Amino acid sequence: MDPDDGVERPTLASVAALAQVSKQTVSNVLNAPHLVSGATLDRVRAVIDEVGYRPLRAAQQMRSHRSQLIGIRIDPVREGLGGIVLDQFLHALTRSAEESGHRMVLFTADGAEGEVAAYDELVAGFAVDAFVLTGTSHGDPRTAWLRRRRLPVASFGRPWDDPTGRSWVDTDGAAGTRAATEHLVAQGHTRIAFLGWPVGSGTGDDRRSGWLGAMASAGLPVAGLDAGLPDDPAVAQAAALGLLAARGVTALVCASDSLALGALGAVQELGRRPGADVGVVGFDDSPVAAAIGLSSVAQPVAAAAAACIDLLRAQLDPGPGDDVDEPVLLAPRLVVRASSERGGPQAVVPPVLPAP
Amino acid sequence: MDPDDGVERPTLASVAALAQVSKQTVSNVLNAPHLVSGATLDRVRAVIDEVGYRPLRAAQQMRSHRSQLIGIRIDPVREGLGGIVLDQFLHALTRSAEESGHRMVLFTADGAEGEVAAYDELVAGFAVDAFVLTGTSHGDPRTAWLRRRRLPVASFGRPWDDPTGRSWVDTDGAAGTRAATEHLVAQGHTRIAFLGWPVGSGTGDDRRSGWLGAMASAGLPVAGLDAGLPDDPAVAQAAALGLLAARGVTALVCASDSLALGALGAVQELGRRPGADVGVVGFDDSPVAAAIGLSSVAQPVAAAAAACIDLLRAQLDPGPGDDVDEPVLLAPRLVVRASSERGGPQAVVPPVLPAP
Incomplete structure (x- = not known):
């Protein structure tokens, strides 16, 4: 390609001249091809293709005031x-x-x-x-x-x-965390914590409310089981460690896959098995979740x-x-993988997050 | 919003009428504001903002033949x-x-x-x-x-x-896999396999050539250590299992993070420790790599x-x-994480890919 060759961009008029038709015929080829005979249509289209004519949308835009x-x-x-x-x-x-x-x-x-x-x-x-x-x-x-x-x-x-x-x-989002919580209840968990974001974000509060609603419906306690965290696996790992070690928690519903990664790290740090011992569910079904066997809520x-x-x-x-x-x-969709199935074919093993 | 209210889109002329200036002045406000006095500039701009006038690029496009x-x-x-x-x-x-x-x-x-x-x-x-x-x-x-x-x-x-x-x-890509291979050689590995794609893809062959070159420079053998696979963790896991168990391989350079995930699965299946026992490096530095501690080549x-x-x-x-x-x-950049460091602070533990 040599963009510096000084050739003018082709125009409707130059196409018409080369194809030996009127400008109206070129316009018809572009906008009303049914009005043009087959042989002429072929000839004009060949010229348009040959010279690279661009029938600028600009004129149409000015009429319609629409850019699409x-x-x-x-x-x-x-x-x-x-x-x-x-x-x-x-x-x-x-x-x-x-x-x-x-x-x-x-x-x-x-x-x-x-x-x-x-x-x-x-x-x-x-x-x-x-x-x-x-x-x-x-x-x-x-x-x-x-x-x-x-x-x-x-x-x-x-x-x-x-x-x-x-x-x-x-x-x-509430329907997603509700489904995740109900799934963990059905797996026999009763101490189910929520790893979410600090109160005040619309999306985060929505996801928290689904966990709260499902826990209430199941008659399960939530006091002390609700963590509001930045969306950082390392912070989530520390918080999950406390919930698992000191509060008898056996399952975690997470507002994101990032938080769930931290939860999996804590499960491993304690020598417990994700899925078999501790259920973990993330949110957003990122490629990471699919790659490591993490259950997650898909949007x-x-x-x-x-x-x-x-x-x-x-x-x-x-x-x-x-x-x-x-x-x-x-409605979102809960994707169940090894990280939340007690009797699954194979337990997920979580990543270890190397020390920062 | 009521898009059906029948109001005409504002024009240059209607802006001029509302601001009590000429159309040329409106044009100057848009295209040459230094020609317009401060008070007029403010008044015309207020009208433009109020009525939502869009000075269509279309006319400029028709002149410049450029859409940007x-x-x-x-x-x-x-x-x-x-x-x-x-x-x-x-x-x-x-x-x-x-x-x-x-x-x-x-x-x-x-x-x-x-x-x-x-x-x-x-x-x-x-x-x-x-x-x-x-x-x-x-x-x-x-x-x-x-x-x-x-x-x-x-x-x-x-x-x-x-x-x-x-x-x-x-x-x-060759420079990336060369750096990955040299890094594994520096960690003391001598049996370093390549998990790549079948011969014939330009990108895949490029990545393979970097491993081949680094192995030749280090005087290490490559016969039987080169696998051409679809980009699927499960297939890669089976191939890596064979290389690790039967061919004395202790490190794997992979053409993608997907293939590296499979390699990590094989390492775990054999009860070996990634990083400490078997070095694994992926390619593309996806968020999965960062999340699970997988070394990878970043583009x-x-x-x-x-x-x-x-x-x-x-x-x-x-x-x-x-x-x-x-x-x-x-040039790409090798990001070293726990999966390829023998003396790292903490070994990565790979995911298990649940049976399909």
């Missing part, structure tokens, strides 16, 4: 387990967007204010039609800005500060992506029966 | 460990693209032919300026198509069928992304000193 682009923020780097669900979501979203004729365009931003500035630039510079939001939290300034601009928006994750909020899709990522695109599509082109902003709460 | 969009394919779903490096690359690419004023736009496609069809549609429908390719393989039809269309392209991964190919960025993902964007930028706007398509081969 949907924006979504991603982190500038991806490390650890935390972002795996969002990466899976992005893959599914790309497919779902395509099925409705849209493409996902990516951007990075620091914080919610930076994200709003990025929206502004994407709308001004790229005419982005709509946005998918992730990582919603208490007091989120993003949706207000988008609504003021009348931009279609769908959130993966609830607006925790606004119970009347609309146009979101989320996983029913319905593909369904969430399809639901987000459906919300945007309804807002962009509302039909008679469309709920343009009806929230969607999806 | 760069296309990249992603898989419609993401499972297991295989795609983690590409996801990390995508995050870094988004950041590098932004630094040059571009945005990444995503698409999915089935196979190389499907990818070419997607290029066609992205160029015609979205005026995408350039593409980043991944997953290059022998006999790739994609670069030929893109070159014929004079579209700037950069590949993450070498065009293995064409040693004279240009405009690619890749990790020096320089951020540098690769920056190099790809730099190649595209040079092709789009070649400057006097630009190498528009000079290949870039980047």
Whole structure:
């Protein structure tokens, strides 16, 4: 390739000249091929292919005021387990967007204010039609800005500060930890602890509530069995060690696979067998869970992506029966592996986290 | 939000009318704010913000024939460990693209032919300026198509069928497995096996060659120590079991973390200690490796992304000193953890892969 060769980009007119047809015929080949005879169609298409003519969408954009682009923020780097669900979501979203004729365009931003500035630039510079939001939290300034601009928006994750909020899709985290707890109760455990995040995060409190509800339904005590921790395996290992050694705990429901990794480390540190002696269940079903035999709660990522695109599509082109902003709460799925099965074919052996 | 309220999208003219200025002044506020007085600037910007005016890039696009969009394919779903490096690359690419004023736009496609069809549609429908390719393989039809269309392209991964190919960025896989092998030799191992993929994949053969070279340099034998396998932990576990039990192997260099997981399973199955008794090194430094204490070769993902964007930028706007398509081969980094250190602070304990 020599981009410096000074050749002009081909135009509709140059294609028409080379194919010896009118510009209208070239336009018909592109936009209404049924109006063009087979031989002409072949000839014009051959020229278009030969010269690499790009029939710029720009003119169409100016008429429709639609770019067919949907924006979504991603982190500038991806490390650890935390972002795996969002990466899976992005893959599914790309497919779902395509099925409705849209493409996902990516951007990075620091914080919610930076994200709003990025929206502004994407709308001004790229005419982005709509946005998918992730990582919603208490007091989120993003949706207000988008609504003021009348931009279609769908959130993966609830607006925790606004119970009347609309146009979101989320996983029913409480249902996931409830299923995990009920599974451990069915395995004969009665001292079941919860390794979660500190109280105050919407997602974390949701996951805690499912454990609390299932324990109450089973008539089991929870006092002293609830740990609020940073999402760090080493911290979780120390906390789990205390719960297992001093509080008679035999099973742990965890708000993430990172916390569950720490729990497995503590089980091993005490010389107990995961699965057979101590049940451990994580959350998000990361590739790590599948690799080491850790039971985990899987989010319905593909369904969430399809639901987000459906919300945007309804807002962009509302039909008679469309709920343009009806929230969607999806059920997760408990994936049982060796780490929580007492009679399983083979016990999982946990990783040891080397001393930092 | 009520998208059905029939309000027309604001135009340059309606902003001008509301701000009581000329259309040229609005244009100046957007494109040449230094020409506009402070009070007018504030008033026009307030109206733009209030009504949500989008100064469509379309008109600029038609003049420049540039969309500032760069296309990249992603898989419609993401499972297991295989795609983690590409996801990390995508995050870094988004950041590098932004630094040059571009945005990444995503698409999915089935196979190389499907990818070419997607290029066609992205160029015609979205005026995408350039593409980043991944997953290059022998006999790739994609670069030929893109070159014929004079579209700037950069590949993450070498065009293995064409040693004279240009405009690619890749990790020096051989250097990675060479470093892993030398590290194991330094730990006192002499029977070091290679768990790789079947001969014929460019990336796999590259990684194999680094092990072969380091073994030759150390004067160590390789006969019977080279396994070509599918990228599946269970298959790798069976192969590693044979190498450890019957061939006196005490260390394994693996072409992926998936294969290394299988190797760790075999070490445990034989009651040996990873690190202390048997050294294991994976490739790609996935989050699984960090989580379970597996040594692994890390690809320089951020540098690769920056190099790809730099190649595209040079092709789009070649400057006097630009190498528009000079290949870039980047050195990986060996991350040593407990799985390959005989005297480490704590030995890794591998996962057991439950029977399928």
